[in-house]
Amino acid sequence: MARPGIESIRRQQLIDATLSVIETHGFQGATIGKIAAASELSVGIVSHYFGGKQGLLEATMRYLLSCLQQDASRLMASRPSNPRESLMAIVDANFSGVQTHAQSAKTWLAFWTQAMHSPELMRLQRVNERRLLSNLIFHLRQLMPPGPAQATAQTVAAMIDGFWLRAAMSEGRIEPDQAVALCKTYIDQAIQANNGASK
Amino acid sequence: MARPGIESIRRQQLIDATLSVIETHGFQGATIGKIAAASELSVGIVSHYFGGKQGLLEATMRYLLSCLQQDASRLMASRPSNPRESLMAIVDANFSGVQTHAQSAKTWLAFWTQAMHSPELMRLQRVNERRLLSNLIFHLRQLMPPGPAQATAQTVAAMIDGFWLRAAMSEGRIEPDQAVALCKTYIDQAIQANNGASK
């Protein structure tokens, strides 16, 4: 008979193995064989649970996105409702937890590349991007006029992506602290530059 | 006998075809067969002139880097020696010419991904990154103390990468003008925030 929860266990096993293999061998080198070996399962199991390689890759990206969203929710909940502090929490969330590890950074870059030619991955990517931008604008809007708020939000989003990219490229260690500090410095500069402009 | 210059013509033909195919089919879909078809040459010619697919890809990235450097040199030469204007020229260079087209943006992203597992491509990438950072710091150093100059340079570099990433992701058109404007706004904010701090 079916053991309870065996399906979710196997799915997570395969997703973890996929992340590990992509980090080690890159997106191109992530073959079913290597993923199966890393998960200590067989190659056939992938088709059984995910319908094929593409399904596994999409599930893996969904997992990464959900981790990001959880980090964000957790950090937003534990902060005061001060707009500036909320912005800082958003920055922290985008560099905390899974995102700061080289494994995730490389995998994100791989998925970004892949997403450009996969409608479903692209859709997931856009949803995530929209959410980040909306959150930033919502809080910035309480500190500056609409125009600068929009511009600042897009700049912060670009900075976050840029630092992720550098994190993925730098082979050894990443400096998430430095990236976070630079983002926060920019936000304060933007607030200062636009302070009292209209309000 | 050998016709003079035929080799450089063929090499450029293949590099152009590679860029075109990557833009259309993605990095994974860029097969020798498609590249050969796009260049209206045969598959064997690739090994003849580049030793293999990997050699062609490295040559293509070298070509993109040289285009970038040419754009930078051209824009730097036609500007006054004012430090602020020089910084603006660097920003312009990084969004001008080849870089602003969707073709190049997608290809850059593909190469970034590929570079993470190719020592030679990684080396090329690092050299380019170092040059950008050095240039930024050199000019910023004349407008603010060393610490902020370093921080601002890294932030600008991250912003540039981030906007490139968005350019690659955004399907239809890119707004290089907007990206340039946001980068310049940030630079002015940074100058203002650190003005007279030490100097």
Place this chain on the structure above:
DNA sequence: TTCAACAAATTGAACATTCATTCAATCCAC
């Protein structure tokens, strides 16, 4: 000028490898 020899340039079919998928056989908990 013409033509034949020559060599570089180019071709593309054949080959070898890699990889995702399939599915009949096996395993294992109940």
Place this chain on the structure above:
DNA sequence: GTGGATTGAATGAATGTTCAATTTGTTGAA
């Protein structure tokens, strides 16, 4: 014993590389 869970060898498709054959342009002697 039963049925879901799992296996992994077989299969076929895709792709990079090779290299013998062919084409193309040049040279120099007649």
